[in-house]
Amino acid sequence: MPEGHSVHRIARQFAANFVGSTVAVSSPQGRFAEGATRIDGHRMIDARAVGKQMFLEFDNDLWLRVHLGLYGAWDFAGDISVDPTIAAANGRMGQTNQRGTVLDSAGENSLHSIGAPRRTRLRMSESEKLEPEITEFPPEPIGQVRVRLLTDTAVADLRGPTACEVLDPAQVDAVIAKLGPDPIVDDGPEAENRFVTAVRKKGTPIGLLLMDQSVVSGIGNVYRAELLFRARQNPHTPGKQVSEETARALWRDWVRLLRIGVETGQMMTMDDLDDESYRKAMASRDDRHWVYKREGLPCRICGTHILLEEMAGRKLYWCPVDQA
Template sequence: MPEGHSVHRIARQFRQNFQGHRVRVTSPQGRFVDGAAILDGRTVTDVKAVGKQMFIDFDDSVWLRVHLGMYGAWDFAGEITQDATIASANGRMGHTNQRGTDLAAAILDDAGENSLSSIGAPRKTRVRMSEQTKGLAGSEWETFPPEPVGAVRVRLLAEHAVADLRGPTACEVIDDSRVGEVIAKLGPDPLLDDSDEAEDRFTAVVRRKPTPIGLLLMDQSVVSGIGNVYRAELLFRAGVNPHTPGKLVPDETVRAIWQDWSRLLRIGVETGQMMTMDNLTGDDYRKAMAHRDDRHWVYKREGLPCRVCGTHILLEEMGARKLYWCPVCQR
């Protein structure tokens, strides 16, 4: 499932290429025909991400809410204008597979985290960003817009850009009041609000719960955007046993986790990858950006020695998701 940094990157890509443009909206798959009819011909006025959910604002206060879930992803095609801070070399945006921040110097992940293959939905895409289509012989599409491929739930088509949505958990047309209701149920997102009040809200909720902290961090009503990778890494970095009840985690530790999440989220948005190891430079940094095995402390390292103490990293299930942790460093 895409974590918060991916959804923020996708929202920024939409703002670059669709905000201010009138769009044709269709449902090639046929499962969103009524919603598409409501949105068709409207202008995209704003796009926002809150945690793992994205909200596209159309004129007359009509919104499209999208939650990608486990298998959802967006494909882009056409003359895509790239945000220099989140430049994506080509193709699919969903999960954590956008390419790096500098097209000329992007360090591409070899396991799909930063490539055209989606982590959760390993489907090849024919979509190419504009920089990649110029002068390419044998391009997979020759006219714009390209024909939809596969089960496209909704297509947004502007004059020079198209976005296709596949496999979302949620895709619905809502109004202003419903947007407010959905967001009110979500925990704070530090990319939208990194104020002391947001930190206090997160801390207060965690500190009154008997629920294990490893479950609380995945609860989107407690904090927005954290998924399986960031959960494991944040808890290791804080030295916290994932089974510790929230109310027993010291106040200063809970606040440190919030502040760390704020920092790691920003790194994820700017690089497109979940870099959770600190102080890497030169070859070590390039290696870590290219290989997931070299940029995480515990995630996907079950049975391997802890990078700090040498104890074998444990793997168990918590909240129906895999949990990785060190029983010594996280006592």
């Protein structure tokens, strides 16, 4: 499932390529035909993400809410501005030097060699993939497209979302009110205090609270495992037994890691890497995380084998020594 950084990056694509334009909205699949007619032909005036949910505002005071869930994805195509962290790697996210100049696979500065906008196709979900340039515009829909958003120069196709609906402002406010704080939306003291209070009043294990979108927005399996290891926090500890200091440290670390994810397109969770190690980590998940997907391998700190267990139906990775 896409985590918070992915949804914020998708919102950025809409801000760069759709906001300010009149949009033709259709439902090639047919399942969203009624909703599409409500916003068809209107100008998109805003694109924002809160946690794992995205909201697109139109000039008739209506919003399109999308939650990608486990299987959803957006395909962008046309003369779109491609984020250099994608273009430099030709879609293989992370195969680029993020420290300083952004280089493409030939070692050239992608901001100049790739150029923007570019007539291409870009898939954005849990990961991002840049596909070959398109030969006609708009391209034919591929697969079961729930909704198509089309301007004179760009198209976005949505497939397989958990939620796709048109809402009025009051309904949008009601959805957002149920969500926990999102550091990209608000990383100030009020958001931090809200998170700390929510955690420390519950007897639920902290490993579950971090995945509860009403407690904090945007954290999924990867960030949950990595945040808890970085804090040396046992995932089974009830929230009300987590110290205030640790709860605040978890929030501040989430602020930092989320921003790194939005800027690089990668859930980079390891610190203090030299340039070569950083490039390896950006190119391969095996070198990017402390515990996630490392079950049975030695902990990078103590050497104990990383454990894998199930917590409320989701996989949990942790070190039984460093997080004892």
